[in-house]
Amino acid sequence: MKYRSVFDIIGPVMVGPSSSHTAGAVRIGQLARKLFDQEPETAKIHFFGSFARTYRGHATDVAVLAGVLGLTTDDPRIPEAFALAKERGLQYSFYEEVAIPIHPNTVSIELTRGEASISITGISIGGGLVQITRVDGFDLRLSGESPALLIFHQDAFGAIAAVTQLLAYAQVNISHMEVSRAQRGQDALMVIETDQPISGDILRLIQCQPRIFKTIKLEL
Secondary structure, eight states: OOOSSTHHHHOOSOSSSOIIIIIHHHHHHHHHHHHHTSOOSEEEEEEEHHHHHHTTTTTHHHHHHHHHTTOOTTOTTGGGHHHHHHHHTOEEEEEEOOSOOSSSEEEEEEEEETTEEEEEEEEEEETTEEEEEEETTEEEEEOSSSOEEEEEEEOOTTHHHHHHHHHHHTTOOEEEEEEEESSTTSEEEEEEEESSOOOHHHHHHHHTSTTEEEEEEEOO
């Protein structure tokens, strides 16, 4: 992995004790909250691998919940996450999973509010860096370090080209892009990370394209 600064090695400014088990866990919870884009009513948090074995001692449960509540890695309120969740009426539960994950620091988060829901899986890869590896059943690699669009669409000819042409028209540069599909011709997920934020006008044009049925805009 390529590190961009010394902070990628020693970790971010944070409330400890661990950059991977605490700060990274906050980041995953925070990204789940941003992708859900609303205040959740329930949160089901599943720990795998090292997270499942050590989450109490490293306060990973507190950290993930703090991220779901929208707290950042350096927020002094992180240790109060349980109390804050109670104040906001967030119902939460933790699960220790025995399945062996690809990465030892893996957590899966299910958020709901009314009929709306999202399921994400994230890994903490060290130094406070994370990666979202699954959203609503689709595999992906999302760092959360750049503005991004998650576009759920039908796997059909021209769907990807229509989106990239609109971004080119708006002079938005794509830094990373990938597509995941469950089955040929069925539902697919297009993930586009960009060098600059995507305006509301361009997002609306993308949403109006045929075969696109859901978009999630991730802002920093």
